[in-house]
């Protein structure tokens with residue numbers, strides 16, 4: 048296996064922490080019921096800033112260096128309170144650039160503190176305004192970039208170097224680690240870089256590999272894949288994935304199926320993953336695991352399925368793994384959505400407080416119908432990325 052350990056033992060001393068980006072390990076899930084399938088998780092949490100976003104952070108910065116959009120002494124500007132900001136702060140800081148992040152004020156405190164600790168400047172703005180308002184985080188970042196000499200506005204939602212990172216690294220790594228035999232890959236969509244990059248690579252290198260979307264309930268993406276119609280976005284607690292628009296970087300035509308996962312099930316899956324397998328993963332990884340398990344358990348024939356641990360659960364100790372937060376949301380810390388898959392007693396509370404048995408909500412949607420017009424600009428800030 049051409050995995051992280053074999054590479055690391057060959058070259059024990061790295062020239063830079065940036066050389067630790069990528070070549071992440073793959074771990075098989077063995078203690079949670081996968082039906083007839085084998086399920087593997089790629090631990091993107093092993094990247095230096097703790098998420099899959101280190102990969103596009105590096106390619107977006109290096110593409111801008113290569114074509115002259117970012118020069119020595121320049122400033123990297125992005126609207127993000129999520130993992131992209133951490134990746135940019137890491138790569139930008141290591142390369143000697145100033146990094147300025149525009150952050151909506153409701154965003155996760157741990158991530159903001161982490162970015163500041165790496166030397167990033169953080170501008171906090173309102174989270175109660177939408178696209179078009181001058182204080183909306185993406186509009187404000189664009190304005191700051193325009194007014195800052197030597198600024199490079201990253202714009203992960205439309206920057207082609209974002210999916211390129213996954214097309215040239217994550218996709219090939221998965222296929223190599225799986226000895227060229229992968230039936231399905233389960234991903235989430237924030238900016239769309241992961242889906243589009245891995246999906247494009249697999250379309251060419253392994254056409255049998257199906258791309259499956261794991262989406263938080265409330266996001267417009269899974270219903271859009273099902274019906275071709277753009278609905279109204281709700282709200283969700285999972286961070287980093289789910290959208291209220293279709294980002295230009297998200298090629299939804301690559302998808303075969305989409306699952307909408309309630310927050311309570313995502314959080315419970317992240318907790319079960321830690322208890323059962325010892326893998327500390329964030330809330331979105333819980334969404335991906337829940338969707339992967341639904342997919343696996345629905346298969347009649349054995350399949351080889353891969354999903355991602357998108358980021359470390361250490362970023363969410365105060366939420367996913369905090370009984371007080373769970374109680375405030377009306378969720379039971381002792382519910383085991385993954386560990387007791389056949390139980391009909393698990394009930395998931397929506398943020399509005401209604402409940403329903405999760406097994407009745409297990410929707411698996413084929414992308415059958417033609418799509419309606421795609422809005423390509425954000426309607427509202429939804430979650431950090």
Ligand SMILES: Cc1ncc(COP(=O)(O)O)c(C=O)c1O
Pocket residue numbers: 098130234235236237238239240241242286287288329331332335357358432
């Ligand atoms: C925390 C987190 N951020 C971002 C993403 C998605 O990344 P992208 O922006 O490539 O769609 C994921 C994907 O699953 C995620 O879990």
